[in-house]
Amino acid sequence: MTQLRRGFQRQFIGYLGAVLFLLALWQYAAWSLSTPLLPTPLAALRATARLFSDGDLRKHLWVSTYRVVLSTFLSLLLGLPLGLIMGYERRIDRFLAPLVYIIYPIPKIVFLPLILLFLGLGDGSKIFLITFIVFFQILVTTRDAVRKVPAETVSSLRSLGGNRAQVYRYVLLPASLPDVLTSLRLSMGTAIAVLFFAESFATTEGLGYFIMDSWSRSAPDEMFAGIIMMALLGVGLFIVVDFLETIFCRWQHLKGN
Amino acid sequence: MIEISHCNLAYVQGASQVKVYDNFSLKVEQGESLVLIGPSGCGKSTLLYLLAGLLQPTGGEINIFGERVMGTRQKTAFILQEYGLFPWLNVEQNVSLGLRVRHMPKRMYQGAVEEVIHKMGLWEVKHHFPSQLSGGQRQRVALARALTLKPDLLLMDEPLSALDALTRERLQELLLEIWQEQKLTTVLVTHSIEEAVFLGSRILVLADGRPTHVMGEILNPLVGQSGYRQTPEFFQKTSYVRSLLEGGIVG
Numbered sequence: 001m002t003q004l005r006r007g008f009q010r011q012f013i014g015y016l017g018a019v020l021f022l023l024a025l026w027q028y029a030a031w032s033l034s035t036p037l038l039p040t041p042l043a044a045l046r047a048t049a050r051l052f053s054d055g056d057l058r059k060h061l062w063v064s065t066y067r068v069v070l071s072t073f074l075s076l077l078l079g080l081p082l083g084l085i086m087g088y089e090r091r092i093d094r095f096l097a098p099l100v101y102i103i104y105p106i107p108k109i110v111f112l113p114l115i116l117l118f119l120g121l122g123d124g125s126k127i128f129l130i131t132f133i134v135f136f137q138i139l140v141t142t143r144d145a146v147r148k149v150p151a152e153t154v155s156s157l158r159s160l161g162g163n164r165a166q167v168y169r170y171v172l173l174p175a176s177l178p179d180v181l182t183s184l185r186l187s188m189g190t191a192i193a194v195l196f197f198a199e200s201f202a203t204t205e206g207l208g209y210f211i212m213d214s215w216s217r218s219a220p221d222e223m224f225a226g227i228i229m230m231a232l233l234g235v236g237l238f239i240v241v242d243f244l245e246t247i248f249c250r251w252q253h254l255k256g257n
Numbered sequence: 258m259i260e261i262s263h264c265n266l267a268y269v270q271g272a273s274q275v276k277v278y279d280n281f282s283l284k285v286e287q288g289e290s291l292v293l294i295g296p297s298g299c300g301k302s303t304l305l306y307l308l309a310g311l312l313q314p315t316g317g318e319i320n321i322f323g324e325r326v327m328g329t330r331q332k333t334a335f336i337l338q339e340y341g342l343f344p345w346l347n348v349e350q351n352v353s354l355g356l357r358v359r360h361m362p363k364r365m366y367q368g369a370v371e372e373v374i375h376k377m378g379l380w381e382v383k384h385h386f387p388s389q390l391s392g393g394q395r396q397r398v399a400l401a402r403a404l405t406l407k408p409d410l411l412l413m414d415e416p417l418s419a420l421d422a423l424t425r426e427r428l429q430e431l432l433l434e435i436w437q438e439q440k441l442t443t444v445l446v447t448h449s450i451e452e453a454v455f456l457g458s459r460i461l462v463l464a465d466g467r468p469t470h471v472m473g474e475i476l477n478p479l480v481g482q483s484g485y486r487q488t489p490e491f492f493q494k495t496s497y498v499r500s501l502l503e504g505g506i507v508g
Contacts, residue, residue: 156341159309160355160406161329170354174345251345251386 015235037220044224051225057210061229064207067123068195068233071130072184078131079138080180084172086139087146097143104140108133109194116202126198126206133194134187141183145176178249185241192234207233258322259285259308259410259442265316266303277303278314279468283461287322290436290443290480292457294450294498300469301446302338305412308444309335321410331359334403335412339419340395342387342402349374349383352401370405377401393424397431404435411436413445417452429455437481450502454494455486462501473501 023041030040039047051057086093086100112129119125149172157171199208211226246253266278277300285291293301306312307319310329319326321333334355335341342351352374356366374383377397387395396416403411416432417425429452436443436456447453453460458480464472477494485491 152337152339152341153343155306155311156335156337156343157354157358158311158329159333159335159337159341160358160402161331162358166358170343170358174343177345249345251347251388254386254388 039221039224043221044228047221048225048228051222057225057229060205060207060210060226061233063123063205064195064199064230065233067126067199067206068130068191068237071127072134072187072191072237074127074131075134075138075187076180076184079135080142080173083139083142083180084146084168084176087143087149087176088168088172093143100136100139100143104136108136109197112198112201121202126195126203129198130191130194134191137183137187137190138180141179142176145179146172149175174248178245178252181241181245181249185238188234188237188241192230192237196230258287258320259283259444260320261304261307261317262320263317264307264314264319266307266312266314276468278307280317281469282317283471285442285444287442288440290445290456290458292453292460293444293446293463294448294453294460294502295463295472296465296502297448298467299463299465300467301463302414304469305335305414305444305446308410309333309412311335330410332406332409333412334406334408334410336399336403336414336416338414338416340387340399340416342395342398344387347384347386348379348390348398351387351398352379352405355402355406366405373401373405391424392420393428396420396428400431400435404439409442411441411443413443415446415448418448425452432456433481450495450498451486453498454480454491456480460494460498462498472504473498475501 026041030038048057082096086096108129111132112125115125115129115132119128153171153175154167157167162170195206196208196211199206200212203209207226207230211223211230214220214223214226261281261283264278264281265276267274267276269275283304293304295301303312307314308321308326310326310333313327321330324330343354346354349370353363353366353370356370374380377400379394379397379401382390382394387398390398399416413432417428420428432443432445433456435441443456445456447456454477457475457477460475460477461471462473462475464470475494475498479485479488479490482488
């Protein structure tokens with residue numbers, strides 16, 4: 001327990017150092033460029049506090065968080081089981097793999113106009129687009145992770161009397177979880193980038209909209225307040241995935257005696 | 258009794274068919290400790306997979322204590338090479354997994370699991386994960402997991418091959434103790450001649466190449482006697498097994 005606390009403490013100090021370094025860099029850039037387009041960190045933080053307390057920014061942050069978290073959850077819900085099945089059941093994989101490999105490299109963002117057309121301008125289209133992108137990343141990673149599981153590990157469970165469903169539960173899922181969480185962490189960056197893009201079109205809610213709206217109103221301090229919130233959203237999700245990894249994949253980071 | 262009758266097993270490699278077993282038969286008496294020794298690729302491990310019900314023969318049949326093997330069997334325990342432990346489960350979870358997959362409620366197995374963990378000297382490390390254990394400890398976990406199933410047949414595929422000499426000897430003694438105490442029927446595959454003679458009440462020397470065939474059979478009635486490892490009989494038996502193996506490889 002003490003070890004865990006010390007680990008968190010060290011992590012916290014690391015994050016704090018990184019934030020201070022970035023703020024210092026920003027301050028230096030603001031001083032040296034001396035343009036109203038780049039406010040100082042203090043001005044941006046003041047704007048953030050003001051907009052946050054009057055509720056406007058809070059609303060946009062909530063909408064964006066809701067969209068990105070729900071999309072990621074849906075991607076996991078669909079991508080993880082399908083990836084496990086494709087990795088283990090060769091017959092199903094033979095049928096689905098070509099389809100996945102053709103769709104995977106297509107930049108899904110190009111479908112945005114089509115998605116807007118079919119799903120409208122509300123949450124649905126944004127959630128669908130992010131899910132569509134992150135789903136494939138999770139699907140492909142899970143499938144590849146399952147394929148790496150040694151046949152002996154599966155035999156070991158079957159020799160204990162484990163049936164097919166138990167092979168999934170006790171072997172394939174835990175064995176692929178570290179790779180799935182790594183892919184989830186990488187997908188967070190993509191998900192937020194797609195979120196920003198999707199929110200900057202024909203909408204009046206979300207951080208993407210807020211940033212683009214502040215930009216068009218020539219309010220750089222407010223724009224930076226939006227950017228700060230977007231960054232916090234990204235870091236927050238990153239920390240959540242990290243935390244999930246320490247809970248579910250502790251065995252991966254242990255040293256032998 | 259365990260009876261392998263006229264078994265065939267083949268797989269396709271490229272355009273040709275490789276016969277691993279061709280009309281192979283073998284009997285193992287209840288309470289016997291049979292050791293299979295032979296060069297790599299002679300089909301020793303495959304025989305264990307067949308007995309465990311993880312592989313099905315393409316012809317013939319296998320009966321274990323009167324019951325035809327059609328799949329895995331509740332009272333057969335199988336310790337695979339590299340122990341077959343699950344790195345994401347701690348010692349206690351690994352040991353109890355066999356009972357969990359059989360849907361036994363925790364309150365029913367907790368006592369038995371703790372007893373085996375104690376007996377195997379793993380109490381201090383019961384919350385450790387396999388990566389935190391030494392090779393000998395991992396082997397003990399695999400053994401503990403097998404024993405919680407209260408098996409009547411224990412299959413082991415080179416269970417001690419990755420261990421240092423001393424740990425290996427200590428675990429050989431433990432295996433012998435378990436075999437004698439529980440009157441378990443065991444089938445063990447090994448590469449080590451000393452291990453074969455120390456643990457096997459009967460030793461089958463398998464010939465190089467396919468299909469698998471038995472090159473020699475050695476009865477070893479003194480197995481389990483105290484100090485057997487230091488006796489001239491032990492030395493004679495190991496020399497005999499060695500000569501069979503060398504003859505087989507050269508010939």
